[in-house]
Amino acid sequence: MNQLATTVYIDESSYYLEVCLDPFNKRIRVDDYRGNLKQLLSKVEELVHEHQSEKLIIKGRKEDIIPFFEFGLQPEGMIDRYFHGSDAYLLTKYYTSERKKNDHWVTEDGMIHSIYQLNVNSQKSLPPKEYELRKVNESCADDLSTLYKHVFQIYPTPLHDPAYIKKTMKEGTIYYGYYYKGKIVSAASAELNLFYKNAELTDCATLTEHRKYGLMKLILIELEKELKQKGIYCAYSIARALSFGMNAVLFQLGFAYRGRLMNNVYIYDKLENMNMWVKDLASC
Structure with a gap:
C-alpha cells in the first residue's frame, strides 16, 4: 500500500517551513521557507532523522545557495522563474551511501545529448477520429486510475486509487485525457x-498500443493552453531519465533540460533518476 505524502507547515518565531514528508519515496522535500536559515535547516535535519529519510530536497533561492552549500547540500537541478519569476534551485543531501549510488548516469547523459539533436518541429498528424481529447472530471476518476494501474506497477503517488485522484481534482489539479471507445487511453495532469x-x-501515461499517435504531446499542449489562460507561465515537468520517449516529447514541445534528480522516486520496480525540464509559457 502506498504511504501518502503529507505537507506540514512549521511556523516558529524565527522561521517558516513548508515541508513535504514522503515516506513512500523515503525523502523529505522543502517546498518553501523563510527566516533564519541556520535554525530552519537544523529543524529540517531533525525531521530527516525522525522520519528515517534517505534524501532531502530543498527548493532554494539563489541568494541562499552558499549557506545551503555549507550545510552539505548540492545542486541537482533548477526551475526557471519558479518563485513569482525568480529561479528555484533544487538542492539535495543524501543520508545513506546506497541512495547516492547510480549505474545509469553516463547512459542518461548520452540520451540527453541525443535528444538535443532531434528536430523540434516533428509533430505528427492528428490521431484518428476515434480518439477524443477531453478534460477529465471526477466522474471519470475510476477510468483514470485504471489507466495508471495498467501503465505503472509502482508510482510515487497513489494514482491507482480513484479517491486520491478525486482529492487532487478538488485541490485544483487539472487532468486531460484521450478517450478511445469510451475509455481513457492516455492522460496527463497539471498540478x-x-x-x-x-x-x-505530470502523471503522463499512455497505454502501449496507443503510443504511435503522439497523444501525449497533444495532451500537454492542451494543458499549456489552460495554464496560460490562468496566468501561469512557469511550467515544468520531471521525466524518468531512462525514458527516451517522454524526454523527447518535452524537448520537442520547447522545454529546456535543467538537471537530473538522482534516485528520486520509486517508479515501475525501482528508484529512478528524474530529468527536470522547464518552459516559459510567456515566450510562446
Missing part, C-alpha cells in the same frame, strides 16, 4: 501552485 504561479506537468 498548480497558485501562490507562486507555476505548474508541474
